[in-house]
Amino acid sequence: MRVALLKRIFVYPYGLWLFIFIVAPLLIIVWFSFGGTDFTLYHYARFFSPLYEGQPFFQRIYIAVLMRSIYLAVISTVICFVLGYPLAYALAKFYSHKSFLLFLFLVPLWMNFLLRTYAWLTILEQNGVLNAFLGVFGLPATDLLFTDMAVVIGMVYNFLPFMVLPIYTVLRDMDKSIVEAAQDLGANKVQVFLKIVFPLSVPGVISGVTMVFMPGVTTFVISNLLGGGQFILVGNLIEQQFLRVGDWYFGSAMAVILMVLILFMMGLIKLFDRQPKDGRTDKTAEGGALY
Amino acid sequence: MIKRIYTVYMGIMLLFLYVPIFILMIFSFNYTPSRNYWGGFSLRWYQALFNDPHIFQALRTTITIAVLSALIATIIGTFAAWGINTLGAKSKGVVIGLTNLPVFNPEIVTGVSLMLFFIAAIRFAGVGEMGYVTLLLAHVSFNVPYVILSVMPRLRRLDKNLFEAAMDLGASPIQAFVRVIFPAIRPGIVTGALLAFTLSVDDFIVSFFTTGAGVSNLSILIFSMARRGINPRINALSTLIFLTVMILLYIISRRDSKKSSADAQ
Numbered sequence: 001m002r003v004a005l006l007k008r009i010f011v012y013p014y015g016l017w018l019f020i021f022i023v024a025p026l027l028i029i030v031w032f033s034f035g036g037t038d039f040t041l042y043h044y045a046r047f048f049s050p051l052y053e054g055q056p057f058f059q060r061i062y063i064a065v066l067m068r069s070i071y072l073a074v075i076s077t078v079i080c081f082v083l084g085y086p087l088a089y090a091l092a093k094f095y096s097h098k099s100f101l102l103f104l105f106l107v108p109l110w111m112n113f114l115l116r117t118y119a120w121l122t123i124l125e126q127n128g129v130l131n132a133f134l135g136v137f138g139l140p141a142t143d144l145l146f147t148d149m150a151v152v153i154g155m156v157y158n159f160l161p162f163m164v165l166p167i168y169t170v171l172r173d174m175d176k177s178i179v180e181a182a183q184d185l186g187a188n189k190v191q192v193f194l195k196i197v198f199p200l201s202v203p204g205v206i207s208g209v210t211m212v213f214m215p216g217v218t219t220f221v222i223s224n225l226l227g228g229g230q231f232i233l234v235g236n237l238i239e240q241q242f243l244r245v246g247d248w249y250f251g252s253a254m255a256v257i258l259m260v261l262i263l264f265m266m267g268l269i270k271l272f273d274r275q276p277k278d279g280r281t282d283k284t285a286e287g288g289a290l291y
Numbered sequence: 292m293i294k295r296i297y298t299v300y301m302g303i304m305l306l307f308l309y310v311p312i313f314i315l316m317i318f319s320f321n322y323t324p325s326r327n328y329w330g331g332f333s334l335r336w337y338q339a340l341f342n343d344p345h346i347f348q349a350l351r352t353t354i355t356i357a358v359l360s361a362l363i364a365t366i367i368g369t370f371a372a373w374g375i376n377t378l379g380a381k382s383k384g385v386v387i388g389l390t391n392l393p394v395f396n397p398e399i400v401t402g403v404s405l406m407l408f409f410i411a412a413i414r415f416a417g418v419g420e421m422g423y424v425t426l427l428l429a430h431v432s433f434n435v436p437y438v439i440l441s442v443m444p445r446l447r448r449l450d451k452n453l454f455e456a457a458m459d460l461g462a463s464p465i466q467a468f469v470r471v472i473f474p475a476i477r478p479g480i481v482t483g484a485l486l487a488f489t490l491s492v493d494d495f496i497v498s499f500f501t502t503g504a505g506v507s508n509l510s511i512l513i514f515s516m517a518r519r520g521i522n523p524r525i526n527a528l529s530t531l532i533f534l535t536v537m538i539l540l541y542i543i544s545r546r547d548s549k550k551s552s553a554d555a556q
Contacts, residue, residue: 008374008377009374010370010371010373010374011371011374011375011377011378011386013370014367014370014371014374014375014386015386017367017371017435018386018389018390021405021408021428021431021432021435022389022390022392022393022432023389024408025401025404025405025407025408026392026404028404028407028408028411029400029403029404029407032407083304086297086300087300087301087304089297090294090297090298090300090301091301094294094297094298101301103540103544104305105304105305105308107536107537107540108308108309108312110489110493110536110540111312111529111532111533111536112492112493112509112510112513112529112532113493113495113510114495114510114513114514114517115315115513115525115528115529115532116311116312117517118315118513118517118525118529119311119312119314119315119529120311121517121521122314122315122318122326122521122526123311123314125326125521127325127326128326129314129326132326132328157307157308157311160304160308161308214395214397215397215398217397218397218398218399218400220399220496221495221496221514224514224518225514225517225518235397235399238399238403239399242403242406242500243500248407251403252403252407255399255400255403255404256400258397258399258400259396259397259400262395262396262397263395263396266395
């Protein structure tokens with residue numbers, strides 16, 4: 001009893017901490033999103049409202065920005081998956097110096113995130129390395145910087161290791177005897193991959209997709225440095241409301257909409273992900289060990 | 292044959308990941324600020340870097356915030372994990388759910404909500420301003436969940452009666468914790484602390500919203516420099532950071548391989 005009480009002593013201060021630094025800030029942002037002391041739904045309505053009578057829903061300015069963010073994040077996620085899966089597969093299957101190779105793919109993550117993005121700024125700019133390189137071969141110069149393409153490149157470059165790592169972990173830990181059993185039963189290579197290996201790697205794919213898609217939808221740094229114009233992604237919109245326009249009410253409403261959307265998507269993803277819970281938390285800890 | 296194709300593919304992907312970093316590094320030695328014209332080898336950007344007081348200020352902020360926030364988060368997180376582990380299934384679920392919120396929540400939402408919270412708290416208290424302290428608190432708050440996530444699996448594997456047994460044998464609660472519990476969960480604590488440190492060093496978004504005038508970490512400084520256009524001093528800084536990271540990783544891997552070979556014996 002005394003021991004239980006003693007341990008419990010640590011829960012209450014932490015509960016207070018949770019309330020102050022996690023619950024209270026969220027409550028404040030929700031409070032602001034409803035207009036603060038003058039309760040109103042105006043700021044939410046503003047997000048969804050048309051500029052003129054009968055404007056199609058998806059063409060309304062803020063909805064369009066949100067859709068654009070989702071669209072660019074989906075494209076980046078698909079590219080990361082297409083590039084990352086074979087990489088994770090090869091890493092898990094073929095090489096004897098697995099950990100060293102994996103390490104090579106993770107080193108860029110230790111570089112500052114902004115420096116990695118800045119690198120592409122210097123490559124893609126008009127007088128940049130890419131055009132200098134193309135010029136050597138007499139090829140026409142490109143004008144990629146400040147386009148959607150540049151934003152997608154920036155996302156893929158920054159988030160690719162997050163796709164590779166969880167897929168690699170699942171493939172590496174896969175029970176080899178299942179694959180052998182399938183081969184013994186007469187499955188060819190394609191069948192083994194499609195019916196055994198890939199389905200078993202789905203939890204890794206889901207983690208990877210989550211770890212690329214979520215930061216992709218909400219980023220404002222990559223679009224700020226590599227994208228053009230003012231209203232690029234929903235992240236930029238929120239940043240502008242808070243730091244430039246100063247409309248905290250509208251900014252909060254957008255932040256709440258984004259939060260609800262993301263948490264809803266996470267919930268959906270969890271439905272597909274039927275791994276034992278304890279196993280996953282241990283995996284998280286292992287992933288942490290790689291840092 | 293297939294392996295060869297994969298090896299070529301892997302080489303291309305490594306080029307994709309490293310070429311941008313190497314380009315940054317090469318052009319830090321370029322005399323001219325241009326990126327398509329080589330004006331001769333020079334260390335002038337390094338000279339400019341070392342004479343830039345803002346960069347040193349930012350470096351100091353980054354490192355002190357990372358060390359302090361990792362330390363504080365590790366202490367809070369370890370004891371919190373220990374406490375959470377004693378809770379019943381239901382309240383445990385609630386506490387862990389709330390703890391994980393910042394992990395799943397978009398970083399920008401965490402950033403702006405903390406910003407509003409700090410502004411409200413400062414107005415309410417009537418003292419202080421956004422700056423170093425708010426930055427530190429923000430970093431501690433996003434680091435704590437990762438420490439808890441790292442420590443929990445270790446605690447779960449621990450015999451529930453270990454702490455009690457130590458006390459039955461005459462240890463004080465502090466002794467029981469320091470001598471029995473702590474050594475058993477130390478790997479989780481170390482992982483959590485390292486994770487917290489790296490997350491803090493690399494953070495931009497939360498820092499950007501929770502700092503005040505005059506206090507910048509490296510990420511914030513790079514962001515504001517990059518927005519003003521290409522600046523070769525950033526290249527020089529990249530080179531130094533990349534080399535530091537490589538040296539640190541080398542030291543860590545040396546230490547790890549020594550330790551594991553010692554364990555094997």
